[in-house]
Amino acid sequence: xxxxxxxxxxxxxxxxxxxxxxxxxxxxxxxxxxxxxxxxxxxxxxxxxxxxxxxxxxxxxxxxxxxxxxxxxxxxxxxxxxxxxxxxxxxxxxxxxxxxxxxxxxxxxxxxxxxxxxxxxxxxxxxxxxxxxxxxxxxxxxxxxxxxxxxxxxxxxxxxxxxxxxxxxxx
Numbered sequence: 651x652x653x654x655x656x657x658x659x660x661x662x663x664x665x666x667x668x669x670x671x672x673x674x675x676x677x678x679x680x681x682x683x684x685x686x687x688x689x690x691x692x693x694x695x696x697x698x699x700x701x702x703x704x705x706x707x708x709x710x711x712x713x714x715x716x717x718x719x720x721x722x723x724x725x726x727x728x729x730x731x732x733x734x735x736x737x738x739x740x741x742x743x744x745x746x747x748x749x750x751x752x753x754x755x756x757x758x759x760x761x762x763x764x765x766x767x768x769x770x771x772x773x774x775x776x777x778x779x780x781x782x783x784x785x786x787x788x789x790x791x792x793x794x795x796x797x798x799x800x801x802x803x804x805x806x807x808x809x810x811x812x813x814x815x816x817x818x819x820x821x
Contacts, residue, residue, distance in 0.1 A: 665703050668817040671783055672699045672735060675728040680707065680774070682714055682741075683721035690717065694726075694774075697753050703819055705737060705776040708753050715772055718743060726776055732787040739778035739819075749773050781817045 663671075681691040692714060698706035705726055709715065718724065718741045728735040744750075750771050802809035 663817045665817055665819055666701050668781055668783070669699050669701050669703045672696075672703060672705070672728070672737070672781075674733070675730055675735065678705075678726045678728040678735075680714065680776075681725040681727065682717040683723070684713075684717055685720060687721075690714070691727075696728075703737065703778050703781055703817065705739075705778070706753055707774040707776070708750070709772055709774055711770050711772050715743060715774075718774065724776060733783065733785050735781065735783040737776065737778045737781040739776050739780075742775045742777065744773040744775060745769075745771070746773075778819050780819065 675696055677693055678696055679691045680694045681689060684690045694707045694709070696705060697708055700706075722740050722742070724739065724741045726737045728737075750773060753773055754771075799809045
């Protein structure tokens with residue numbers, strides 16, 4: 651393999667399998683395009699994941715809500731102890747009182763206004779069109795990775811990229 655060549659081993663997953671993987675994350679970074687077209691990211695508490703990998707967040711009505719209104723295509727990234735995931739899709743805003751009541755959970759209390767102040771809240775529903783994940787946990791994985799890097803150094807080559815999981819979703 652030449653230094654300019656890289657291998658990407660992609661494993662296709664079913665949406666339900668990927669949704670189970672996403673349920674292992676508590677927080678993610680919601681990436682949006684700002685009103686000036688700059689990229690912007692902020693941490694968000696993941697409230698729910700549907701079997702079709704739809705992501706649910708609850709937020710105060712603030713700058714990110716206006717960004718989503720103008721540019722609804724978003725990306726959400728996750729990281730937890732050597733596991734990584736990325737979800738790209740379209741964000742929808744919902745301020746229906748029943749929907750808000752359904753998704754308000756105790757673990758959001760530090761970030762959200764007191765109950766009864768729902769007009770300042772919105773549900774952000776991200777409907778994905780593609781998602782990927784990488785898992786670099788475990789001793790065996792690390793030893794294999796170190797061996798591959800060592801072999802590449804000895805041969806004067808670039809180490810191959812790690813395998814990752816991928817799911818294509820209809821939006």
